[in-house]
Amino acid sequence: MQIKPILSALRRHKAGTFLIAMQIALTLAIVCNALFIIQQRLAHLAEPSGLDEPNIFVIQNEWVGASTPEQLDAKMREDLGVLRALPGVQDVTLSNSYPLRGGGWDDGVKLTADQVQDTTGATIYFADERFIDTLGLKLIAGRNFRAEEITPMNVRDRLGPPVVMVTKALADKLFPAGDAVGKTIYLVGGPTTIVGVVDLLQAQSVDRWAQSFAYRSVIVPKRLAISLGVFYIVRTQPGQLDAAMRAAPKALFAHNPRRVINDEDGVLSFKEVRAKAYERDRGMAILMGLICVTLLAITAAGIVGLTSFWVGQRRKQIGVRRALGATRQDILEYFLTENLLISCGGALFGVLLAVAINLWLVTRFELHRLSLVYLLMGVVILLLLGQGAVLAPAMRASRVSPVEATRSV
């Protein structure tokens, strides 16, 4: 295939050539970045929580009326008994928060008492001795809390339990040698000893502010005695979730009606928690996907439109070429090659534009750097799209009969 005649023909259609190339470049730049954002959101969505999610639900219980912390603690322990007695319930625990909840307590962890800067931030989970089993966490070193270690904590106390458990991610950060059990760390209220390490436990939020300590959690042997926002976490036997979710609030109200469990989000299965935590990411991924598809469709339509016009304009020339001995195949190849040349030019500019846009996004929206795979993927998609779009007009051109050359001369 001779490229030179194609180039000289294109020189006579500068505006059209430039517009197609521009469109391909812009589409490529947007599609590359959109695909990249989609991938990042999906990867975020796939991060594990470490919990036995299908069998867990959470109750947010708020008390009505003024009570002393001691009374609150007693009431909560009664509630745990009530929930444990329900049919289908395997285990129950209570905490100040749970993974993916969207907010909670995070605090600095230090390795020495006189350290000025925190070594790392960490999520603080309040827990009793049933916490690990209820959530379905895996203890990989040391031991669980003993029942007698769990103490009530009211709003007047400072966080300084004698023992804690930590997640593997936090243990690795603090003690890279892997010997965290038995070591001392410093929380806001003073020193504490690590007695156990659990494998995986996600932070209470998946938003950006919690990213720096995503899987670093400290589990403290405390029951939080406040009238607002304590969570009962219930694990049911497989298949019993729905029934237990219906029965639990009824049983709690029957035991003590002076409480509020919100109708809308007072009782949530972990599936709902997960959907809620990631709804923004999922929405963004879907939107990006839609935009990509529409953009590609519009660009394809634009190429079809403009190439059709060119074919119509050049019928006579095509006829002359055919009369001079060019085969249908030659004509088809001519238009395909022409499109490939324009697409390549557009793609080249598009790659530069995509990188520029990405660099700008990195500074403004804290995104990551675009990886080369997405650029290549975008280039391939657009080249294929261009060839696909040009195929119909090119086929039409190849069917122009040599007789056209003789007409209206």
Add this chain to the structure above:
Amino acid sequence: MFRYYLDLAMRSLMRNKVLTALMVVAIALGIGASMTTLTVLHVLSGDPLPGVSGSLFYPQVDPRDMDGYDASKPLPEQVTWIDGMNLLHARRADRQALMTGGAVPIQPAQSGIEPFYSDARYTTSDFFPMFRVPFLYGHGWNPSDDESRARVVVITRSLNDKLFGGKDSTGQTLRMKDTAFRVIGVLDSWRPNPHFYDVNTGRYSNSEDVFVPLGASRDAHLDHDGSTDCWGTGGGDEEHAETEPCVWLQFWVQLDSPDKVAAYREFLTHYSQEQKALGRFARPVKVGLPGLMEWMDINKVVPGDVRLQTWLAFGFLLVCLVNTIGLMLAKFLRRAGELGVRRALGASKREVFAQLMVESAVIGLAGGLGGLLLAFGGLWLVRRQPSDYASLAHLDPTMLLATFVLAIGATLLAGLLPAWRACQIAPALQLKSQ
């Protein structure tokens, strides 16, 4: 002449329906996407108190110890009880209010309504006049009620509807956390967006249903909700929050003139120096006094995703426009013969240009209409999202007008190059090849 051009445009557009449809659809999609995201952005970055926000300021001082001191890091976002009270009692601004958020269990006297939790705001008397809060019944409380920690409460219209059937409930009693409060005022509908005075408790959420004097909320042990940031020995102790080294209150002032703003900044500096001399403040003196809208910017109140979507939509519109330019170029040049005849019969370049621009405008108008429908659809989808700003996404008259201006303006712009190219055609050449 315009009507003749319009007639020509319609004929030309009808002649090649597929191409016309393609251009209109492309414009409509681009406009629809842009207007949907732009409307959301417009709503979210709007002025919560038009006409008032210019005189509202958010004083910031730095009471933290030297732990982790970094001069480049921002000032605390809230104030401590001690600083808040000092600044409040100094009364150096035209109006000032100290406040924090909370949640209270409401125990209705009426049988049939179960107890429920409601978001609350604990604040001081200037809150209502300073933020121009409208009252349906009654009024706010006085500075003397702040001092005496009076057990009074102001509720919103929706809570009044729920508890008192919409009747004037001033003088009635409302029980919250086993404490009786006297209702002294009912607000008319009031929902500033964003929820500017406390961005930690929901940025576009409904505002609170219950307003209680700050002092009384402390006496009744009503629970605080929102951000608490502590340092040093601070553990976020709720019962002793007055003395803990924690910031957990928002302090707003009204300053009616630039001179007063400068004077207040001066006052904050003096105050910090004085506190430093007393040994309460440790860090080098640095104060902040951002205006309301500036404070919204600092806090990045508009979600990043929304801004990203807006940029994306405009990128999309750009591709749609480039696409339209290409198609129009093809269309106009294909009619070179017809245009050649018009030129030969005496039409000037300018007249041919005008004719082609009318045709572009028709496409723009059709695209704008389609875009408007798509924007309505898009906003309907946004409203079905569970985000806290969802219910705000509505097209207002300004945005409606903006849609058409954008659509027609963009298409005219897109038509410029093709129309100009078509005008350059030499009539003689076209006539010869006919």
